[in-house]
Amino acid sequence: MSRRELDLEGALADLATVLEFPPTPDLAAAVTARLEAATARRAAPTARGRRLGWPAGWRRLAVAGMAAVLLAAAVLVASPGTREAVARRLGLRGVDIRIGGPPPPTVTTTPGGRLDLGLGNRVTLEEARRRVGFPVLVPGVPPLDRPDAVFVDQAVPAGGRVDLVYRARPGLPASPFTDAGLLITEFRGRPTPEFLKKVTGMGVVEQVTVAGEPGYWFSGEPHFFTYQDAAGNLRDEQTRLAGNTLVWQRGDLTLRLEGELSKEEAIRVAASMR
Amino acid sequence: MGETQSVEGRPLDEQELVEQARGGDARAYEALVRRYQDLAFRTAYVIAGGSADAEDAAQEGFVKAWYALPRFRAGSPFRPWLLTIVANEARNRRRSGRRQDDLALRVAEDRPSGDAAPSPEAAALATEQRRLLLEALGRLGEHDRQVIACRYFLELSEAETAAALGCRPGTVKSRLSRALDRLRAALAQQGGGTPPLTRLQGGEP
Numbered sequence: 001m002s003r004r005e006l007d008l009e010g011a012l013a014d015l016a017t018v019l020e021f022p023p024t025p026d027l028a029a030a031v032t033a034r035l036e037a038a039t040a041r042r043a044a045p046t047a048r049g050r051r052l053g054w055p056a057g058w059r060r061l062a063v064a065g066m067a068a069v070l071l072a073a074a075v076l077v078a079s080p081g082t083r084e085a086v087a088r089r090l091g092l093r094g095v096d097i098r099i100g101g102p103p104p105p106t107v108t109t110t111p112g113g114r115l116d117l118g119l120g121n122r123v124t125l126e127e128a129r130r131r132v133g134f135p136v137l138v139p140g141v142p143p144l145d146r147p148d149a150v151f152v153d154q155a156v157p158a159g160g161r162v163d164l165v166y167r168a169r170p171g172l173p174a175s176p177f178t179d180a181g182l183l184i185t186e187f188r189g190r191p192t193p194e195f196l197k198k199v200t201g202m203g204v205v206e207q208v209t210v211a212g213e214p215g216y217w218f219s220g221e222p223h224f225f226t227y228q229d230a231a232g233n234l235r236d237e238q239t240r241l242a243g244n245t246l247v248w249q250r251g252d253l254t255l256r257l258e259g260e261l262s263k264e265e266a267i268r269v270a271a272s273m274r
Numbered sequence: 275m276g277e278t279q280s281v282e283g284r285p286l287d288e289q290e291l292v293e294q295a296r297g298g299d300a301r302a303y304e305a306l307v308r309r310y311q312d313l314a315f316r317t318a319y320v321i322a323g324g325s326a327d328a329e330d331a332a333q334e335g336f337v338k339a340w341y342a343l344p345r346f347r348a349g350s351p352f353r354p355w356l357l358t359i360v361a362n363e364a365r366n367r368r369r370s371g372r373r374q375d376d377l378a379l380r381v382a383e384d385r386p387s388g389d390a391a392p393s394p395e396a397a398a399l400a401t402e403q404r405r406l407l408l409e410a411l412g413r414l415g416e417h418d419r420q421v422i423a424c425r426y427f428l429e430l431s432e433a434e435t436a437a438a439l440g441c442r443p444g445t446v447k448s449r450l451s452r453a454l455d456r457l458r459a460a461l462a463q464q465g466g467g468t469p470p471l472t473r474l475q476g477g478e479p
Binding site: 009 | 307328333336400407427458
């Protein structure tokens, strides 16, 4: 290393001693309060998936607690203006969220309140199909052929997106944040070639084939990916934290399924979509 | 970094805390949060570019990490794992087109850099040089600034830097090297060709 490099590094180290970051907020208190609020109503995370004696095929459909929240994160990336509002609706500030039943007349911030997921407009499946410019697919595997809620966002990403949400039920346990059970997202776009490079070295990603088309199976660790939407914009998106995720393509659509399905189960559901 | 909290009347090391937290012990997790909240918040700040977004990202990251703990590989390092989660949150909050505050960090008021009582002239010179360096940093691209901040200001390891930036650990060294090259160029441009770096190092002789 040259003298000049050492000088520059020394100068940066010197600068580090006089830089001030903004004061760190009391995250420990805030985080603990949120976790307490959640665990007061839910089982501990390690107990998730074990509370009910589910049928074997669905046992592992212990849905990612974060699925809906992560989806919102994707919305947030694209529309910062709505970020705060969405964050509050999603329980990022300790708000409880449930789906199912009629939409609440007002937003409530007390535990136990019922909110929609803030993924866009809640519509019927038929309405979603009318609103977006692509064929909306649903799994051919009962009971997933009938989503409990359908959300459409026509603005973000370009070309629109549709989210199919499945309510928690025996076999689909409630997440800590929502009563969502399983989440399937569809939009026009494709993973970029750089996508795999951006997956952190700590994640587990595997290339798979879904009905003859390319897909990626994530498990084990947090990760995110980058895709190109229908307008050519590159978007970063986090996929999941608490469950496994399958991302695959069908023609010019990108689809994503989040939950704690095994790879085989996820591919089976994915391949059944029509 | 923040104080760690003893859960059973004695200090617990990171691995013990992580193990207890994995077992559902919320107090152990709180201790972990306290231990790493500075790190998480500052990393988020470097990436998201504003303190409100950094707070959101760090808080959300800790909450998600809690729920992801059952999947944390026992015995592996906690810091990079946590930073991956927090940094993803921070990236999701980064506002496109916004000029980041990130490295517009305030220069602390006349805090000497380790040596006792420099002369007023020397102190003024050191301050000016630091200001120039900070300014040059501010002219770098986002990725260059982030990798420099991770390594020098947050003092993250290469693996942790990779986790924070979402890149492969093997690329950190080359990214940093290129960033330093560009920083050097920015300084040279600024200083009319001869950056006062030899004097800048280490404050006072």
